[in-house]
Amino acid sequence: MSIKRGRNFLLSPGPTNIPDRVLRAMQRPAIELHSDELIGLARSCLDDLKPLFRTQDGETFIYAANGHGAWESALSNSLSPGDRILVFETGIFGEAWAGMGKSLGLVPEFISGDWRHGIDPQALEDRLRADKNHAFKAILMVQTDTATGITSDVAAARQAIDNAAHPALFMVDAVASLAATDLRMDDWQVDVAVGASQKALMSPPGLSFVAASPKAMEHADKATLPRHYWDWRRRLDEEAYMWFCGTAPEHLLFALRVAIDMIQEEGLENIFRRHQRLADAVRAGINVWAEAGALELNALVPSEQSNSVSAIRVDERYSAPAIREICENQLNTSLGGGLGRLSGKAFRIGHMGDINEPMILGALGSVELGLEMCGVPHGKGSVTAAIATLANSASPALAAD
Ligand SMILES: Cc1ncc(COP(=O)(O)O)c(C=O)c1O
Structure with a gap:
């Protein structure tokens, strides 16, 4: 029997995290x-x-x-x-x-x-x-x-x-x-x-x-x-x-x-800005991993990179499903898998809905640990890169106060 403590991080691109208030x-x-x-x-x-x-x-x-x-x-x-x-x-x-x-x-x-x-x-x-x-x-x-x-x-x-x-x-x-x-x-x-x-x-x-x-x-x-x-x-x-x-x-x-x-209560414009800010942080982390050449963001044009979900392609020498499985089974982090043409070749991080900075930093940290455990070459320091991005952009909720 595997015992899990703490909350599971649901970073799949739907269903997403449901706030306690909604539950x-x-x-x-x-x-x-x-x-x-x-x-x-x-x-x-x-x-x-x-x-x-x-x-x-x-x-x-x-x-x-x-x-x-x-x-x-x-x-x-x-x-x-x-x-x-x-x-x-x-x-x-x-x-x-x-x-x-x-x-x-x-x-x-x-x-x-x-x-x-x-x-x-x-x-x-x-x-x-x-x-x-x-x-x-x-x-x-x-x-x-x-x-x-x-x-x-x-x-x-x-x-x-x-x-x-x-x-x-x-x-x-x-x-x-x-x-x-x-x-x-x-x-x-x-x-x-x-x-x-x-x-x-x-x-x-x-x-x-x-x-x-x-x-x-x-x-x-x-x-x-x-x-x-x-x-x-x-x-x-x-x-x-x-x-x-x-x-x-x-x-x-x-x-x-x-x-x-x-x-x-949050306001649509603030919500869009929150999604942009958190997605930018995720992308900063992914780009650090990409430095070692085994992973890359699927969406090539920056203005087309989604603020809801990031698909990460994994070089065919490595197993994208294995990364996802380690994150799911050992690191309490649920990610999306590759779909269609990207089946078995990518994993996805969802970053939409009820999501905040620690969830993003936690997810990047977990995935980086998963990459380490799977032996997938990756640049190190996704969390540091994400922190730098977040530190440079004001939180919309705070800005609204
Ligand atoms: C963009 C998009 N359209 C349609 C669907 C289908 O929605 P459902 O799975 O709720 O039927 C999905 C599901 O993930 C989706 O992401």
Whole structure:
């Protein structure tokens, strides 16, 4: 039997660390389904998600489902069988979303990528200009691909669509970026954005969110893909029972309410700055390890390096899963593994949500110890480098006081 003491450091990129306050919010009995309390709670969550997506004009929906549910909601409410969709390949999640589209009867086309760069707005513009008959009905992109640690420029994609004067719906997966990296749905004319509870929203897995623009809502009337549970129109019913197409996931809503309260208390701008600052510290540590040539950050362009998650490639002479296993089994530190093309070749450090300086320094220290134990050559001093980075940037929470 192995005995573990102290807290496990959950540095996986979702589910993420759930604050005690959020956990405690669920420690209560269920309440009556049609009570004013539950209806008020549900309404407040739906309304307060809007500022997180930075939308005033859009409608928000909450599903008792993981992120895949929100993906299906986005597609099935706005598209019809045989519709063509254009998808960016910046990691595994764009591919998987498109794969879902295919099984629903849509026809995906990819703008391929090397998984080390974000989307190429020029390639998007060129492809859309060539689509003279406007065959593409939707453009899908993932803001932060959790597999590759790449954050793509949503505003630049919007600009490319506008340059080509293309009318397709613009859909953004913000599962790993919502409340960590800015997403300005109204300003950037995103038609459908999706999110999930278990990442920067600091909540248990099990809820996902969709925000739909007025243009997307109009499409919902014309779209003919079959849908029932996901149907936006049914969920706009006056009867609160229909907002969830059935019994509300009460305890997950209790948790979400407190998580949103915490986000409101800290302020979105401070949250973005905290994520930037902590991610910079993680990257400083990774770059120290990289000096010995056996490890490197997957995302090559600094402005595309995600503030939610870092994917670290490991030279093929060494085992990325072994590093992760040592950290998990012996060092109380949970990391993410490599996914898709990076399977067995990378590990990932999640740094989103309820996370602070000692958690980052602890994680870097643990991983460095894990590298030492695995005999993977690495530059030494990731924690020192991270401290130097943190010391040079003010903590946003302190700055706000
Ligand atoms: C960017 C992104 N999109 C979608 C998903 C799918 O979400 P879920 O696993 O909750 O279905 C994930 C999951 O990690 C993700 O990181």
